[in-house]
Amino acid sequence: MKSGSNLERVIASGKMAVTAELGPPMSADPHEVIHKAGQLKGFCDAANITDCQTAVVRISSIAAAFIAQREGLEPVMQMTCRDRNRIAMQADLLGAAALGLKNCLCIAGDHQKFGASGKLKGHPGAKNVYDVDTCQLVGIMKKMRDEGLQQGGDKLEVAPKFFIGASWTPMGDPMDFRPYNLKKKVDAGADFIQTQGIYDMELFKSQMEKARNLGLHERTAILAGIIVPKSAMMLKYMDSSVAGVTVPKELIDRMNKAKAAAGDDKKKMRELQEQEGIKIAVELVQQALEIPGIKGVHIQAIEWESAMEPIVKAAGLYPRPVLPAE
Amino acid sequence: MADVAEAAEQILVSTVEAPHDTPADWTPNVLAFACHYCAFAAADLAGVMRLSYSPSVKIIRLPCTGKLDHIHILSAFEKGVDGVFAAG
Amino acid sequence: MSLLSNSTKRGSVLIVGGGIGGMQAALDLADSGFKVHMVQRDPSIGGTMVMLDKTFPTGDCAMCMISPKMVEAGRHLNIDVHTLAEVISVEGDAGDFRVKVKVAPRFVDADKCTGCGDCEVKCPKKVPSNFDQKLGQRKAIYSLFPQAVPNTRAIDSSQCICLNDPDKKRCRLCEKACKAGAINYEDKGKEIELNVGSIILSPGLELYDARVRQELGLGRWQNVVSSIQFERILSASGPYKGVVQRPSDQKHPVKVAWIQCVGSRDNRNANPWCSSVCCMYATKQSIIAKEHDKNIEPTIFFMEMRAFGKDFDKYVERAKNEYGVRYQRAMVSAIREEPGTGNLFMKYAAEDGSLMTEKFDMVVLSVGFQPHCDAEAFAKTFGIETTPYLFPKTSPFAPVRTSREGVFVTGIYQGPKDIPETVMQGSSVAGSVMALLAEARGTETIEKELPPEKDVAGEAPRIGVFVCHCGTNISSTVNIDEVVAAVKDQPGVTYVTNTIYACAQDNQDMIKQTIKEQNLNRVVIASCTPRTHEKLFQETIREAGLNKYLFDLADIREQCSWCHKGQNEVATKKAIGIVKMSVAKSRLQEPLKSETVGVTPECLIIGGGIAGMTAALSLADQGFPVHIVEKDSELGGLVKGVYRTLEGLDVQEFLKDRIEAVKEHPGITVHTGAEVKQTDGFVGNFKTLLTDGSAVEHGAVILATGGIEYQPTEYLYGQSPNVLTQRQLEKRIAEGENPKAGERYIMVQCVGSREEPNQYCSRVCCQDAVKNAIAVKQLNPEAEVMIIYRDIRTYGLREDFYKQARDLGVIFIRYDVDRKPEVAQSGNKVTVRTWDYMLNRELSLEADWLVLSTGLRPHPTTDQVGAMYKVTRNPDGYFLEAHVKLRPVDFPSEGLFVAGLGHAPKNIDETVTQALAASGRAGVVLSHKRLAVSGIIAKHKRELCMSCLSCLRVCPFGSPYIAEDGKISHNEIKCMGCGICAGICPAKAFQVNNFRDDQILAMIDAAVESEPGVLN
Amino acid sequence: MFAARRIEYVKTLLKKVGIDPARLEMYNLSAAMGPRWAEMCDEFVDRIRNLGPSPIWLASRKQSEKGVTEQ
């Protein structure tokens, strides 16, 4: 075992892993984290704690992860390359390990300009850091864990033992390069991969085939990302505006149909769409799990943690395995 | 009615300049930069056709309005000209 | 002077007709060493074009384009303009004609008249203006239009009160008004005799009088107007000042209809030929009308849309799609006025035969052209043969030559055509004359002898100011004394006086005298516009020994007294300001040298097709060595595959003759199998390396790169043995494979043309089809020919052959681009299915031969050659000329010319015309030993320049360039002085002579100072 | 074309120094548009008359008046 985390153990056992997502609040109040952790607990093997997602200031990933862990939900802490240089990164990793955190996902991070959206002003004038990028951060973490060395070469008395993750956008431009992009992350030392949300399974299958041809499925655990659709509007938005995401027209039609069935009743409109969304999510999960080389799913029910339970249950992924620590 | 509408259209309140009184002895002083081949010729034609128009406009002839430099316009204003137009 | 020369030929030319074509010929000839006499019936030159508002397809203002040309022709030292004049007899032969010209009385002495117009103001007699097509009025003493050249007024003897009084005692108001004493009621006119080497006929055509077609109601219903009347309505200086309104009630029309082919293509009522321009001018008028008044809904009733010229189809598409112009295929049968409203009911038959009636607010009749009513007598006077239609007889191989040697023809008199083709023929006839009279070049032209220029360098300004009364034109509004007093103590002014007419000869002498006496080194004249008078005064001070750029003209007439009548006080104040501004500028004036460059009197022609060879022969005959570069191993180009012209002439014979003539001409060097490798230089001084290793130094270059035929991929071409191109059919016929009885030929038009991505008409294919159809029918009347077409574009006099084909039984079936014919192989025949719009049903036709009328493309080398000579190509890949209307064979950069298919698709006669035109234009350049560069150019200070390339990127003439040292330099030879470089240069490295920033700033200062309200 | 863009740019400069950009304009005319020229001059002068003297003119006047009283 590299880290001995629950997630690592589930994957090592050969069972399909399930991860979820928990977004910390813009507040110093821990209760929202506690509440969300309660909703997710038992329906996933670990939950990602986002690191100032869309460049919005929130409780830090490490702190929220620690709270979740205290609540009995295994966290996957996240670390972006946007906000820290290699000194801060390594210091935070040491601290996180000292607090008992075992999973860490490395990501580039959304650009600071995204912080200003809707009513939020954000910090578009912030200086981003990008001292190192995702691959390099993965490498640093691996070097710390496996060689007991800092990036600069100084020795660590006790090395932080992380189960190292990285993200992958399989359908982003330039598409033919994406499998190699994954390969670089795996070469750098990513133990598991969570993908960007997938709606177009056919396209994903072909990208997975290329990844398999590079032998990557054997060297890392690839968890397919599923973003639970909430409404037709959200699907349309994802299709047109979110990089690397294409939504097949049938899915949008299905949601539209569900919406239309409600007539003018706003409430019913929401309910019917949510029901259809859960149904779609379940289907996507099942399809994803059939793809050779997939080791699990990363289900993101964004600000809708209660959806995890019906999805995991309907997909036949409940109950989650309980594996003894080594 | 038409007169009222016209008058309303003509009152141009500047949002840029501070409000001020217009001294009685002021008359508009306008400079026009005109292209030799188009607007200057049109001005000629206006004369030939004996069309009467405001005498407040004085023309500076240019070979082409492309020659018109920012500084020509700015200096005109700096010197106190009230309006400038270029025609080509 | 000719006595001094050994030549038996005269170095002078008579041009009959002063329209745009005649002017082009006159300027080309006069600029290249020939004396020109221009005889014009009207009191002004200008012709038809001056009546037009805008021109298609660019929307350029006609007057803007033609006015500078008129001024130039009017002032040219070697062009004598004889207005109100007609030729009455011609004797002699080519090289030496004796011509008698009758000049009608003008009743105004041109030597005394200053064109001030005081007389016109006073004249009490108003008459309908013919120039404004009787929609407006003029006086009995008048100038044809405000920009008339010469601007001497003329008295209309049929209208003048005095001249119609037996005692000539009545009225005489103009005489009283004229301070110059120019009115002469006793003028009897005169007869003059001219001795010329050649005669060019460009009398133009007259418009068809649509009143003949009573059913259309012109002259009966007020709101039916002719297209030329509508042109005047659109004109900003026309009777309605550009506002589109109905003559009956001045209401703004909404629904306006144009009826095409009024007086054209009509065997019964009018003229059988197509007038060539009406489809396009109707399109233009509908667009411009719409631009003037967006509420207008134009409809054009037409039979065939003949948008065959360069970018014409695109223009029509724009009219349809962007301006919402409705195009309706129909035959209009009658127009009736709705009593009381002035609205018009139009009856027409739609394409499928159904009868319709539609109401319009206004109707425009697109009238065509016809030879002048006295065309027969005219031809007789000049001893030339005519066609039965009274057009001069010409050949497609020599389109500007008449039956009489030395007498040439140009413009629409030769055949209906539009402005660029007229201009092209103007240059073309000039080129022909240059070749004919080559040895007499320069024998009759005059050059002014000038005293040496006084060196004023380092002298403090001594400005003399002359304030002109212009009779009472200025002085009745502007207080001249006040102006004189106000200017007197301006810095630098040492002398001020006033003068009654600054431009009159005696006052010119006075000015020259004063310059000497007062030792002036700058002159300001306050009078009229520099556009007409600057050159005159510049010459005056030059004659007094001053550099001509030490002069400035303050316009206190057009831009002051004339437009501020009755406001004497303010006008005087403004005039003072204007003069002070001029003085301020004058103070900073410096003498400018007009640089000159030598000219290598040789020409390089790229392309050895008909265009290249024709231009080469003409230039070589003019005496200039020519190099032809031909990519192929032999001369000939695309025409090698053409056997007959539409008229039936033998093209191969013609080609053989041309090739032989080229090969035998001692002045022509042919480089076959060679291409341009590298080129450098500018007008007069090009150096081009060829791939055969030779290096050519030349003063001009003609790009005659030619075209290729489109190789079809549609309609089973290359797959079915039954499918041919027109060219292949032509070859079969030429090789004696006669059509058999009962054989059916189906021809499909517009293959590879008029469709994206080739949205242009290839111009020649309709005639090819008609030509081959006639040939098939004549060889075997039992063979059947059908032509499936979109619009048959047998424009101009080619219309005859369209008619002939129909008379021979050729069947024409129209198709639409959205519903193209479908072709399938069925056994040893092909089946063609197409929609018949007349029958309104689909036809399925079997054909033994399917003949494709394939379009033209520019030669693939066009791009490469274009890039090498830095000339632009249009989106279709053809060379883009300097100006689509007035400079159809020039490129923006001087010394480069275009001819043939590289410019646009065209027929052989048009290619020959353009080639001759290129030779004429090149001849102008090459005939100069040195080329003078205007003094008004941008000066580049290299030490200030940081080579940011802004100028290089914006200059329209390519004068800034990256020099060998890698930094920007400026080629003053190419510079036209527009000053765009000076406007954009961030380092202020460019200044335009005489429009320098310090001069402009000084003028601004003066403009402000002269306002007493401003305190500074 | 160049001039039109330049005028737009200078308008922004004028605004920055407190001069109404309406005091500057670009017109397109052809040589045949004599009547339009006259109309345009009147339009523009009317516009300027409505705007009144330029702030710079007023400032200079104020300055010199002050100068006079001080003396």
Next chain:
Amino acid sequence: MIVGKQKPFDEIWDMVKGFKKVLVYGCNTCVAICHAGGSKEAELLASMLRMRAKQEGLDLLIDSAGIERHCEPEFFEPLDEKVKTYDLILSTACGVGVNFLADRLAGAIPVYPGINTSFYGAVPEAGFFVELCGGCGNCILHLTGGICPIVRCSKSLMNGPCGGTDKGKCEVSSETDCAWFLIVERMKKLGTLEKLFEVQPPRDWSTATHGGPRRISLEHIRAYEAEEEKKATLTGEGK
């Protein structure tokens, strides 16, 4: 070259208004090419400031001048005396020029910036400037097909695109090309795509500004110049 943009006029006015005699000092190299701070722009700015001053009734004398470059001492010399007569120099040179002139004037007269120095850029067409290099001091363009991921990628990523690439554009703006998209396409054309498969280790940023102020000293040139100077003084003394 260095690309800059004039500061907002109000900001400049606030800098200038407290002074009596101001020279707007243009630089006729890079910033002139980008129409931000050459003689012409300096003249325009001076005119605008004068107009503002006049309206506010301030007795403020504002002139403009320009020299070839503000980053080499020799160019300053002809105007040194004139410059000393002002109580503020508003430089429209790039930041280098402002620093350099301020150092030269050594506190005698303040030097204020009239433009914001923006980036090192190219001029693909007149009036259009694009950033192509960050001056990081450690070039890797040979590995990325001649396209710099440090400044042309919004996140300076070294190992390939992030997840934000959309239709070849960057997540920051649909008008910005994704540098990594370009790099991949370019490397494909060059036939060297496999170079991108290698993981690039964390960079040494000490060659960029992160290593403190940078200087480059060409001893061979400096030695020559010093030698020449020495010779000149010697011969001068000899006379």
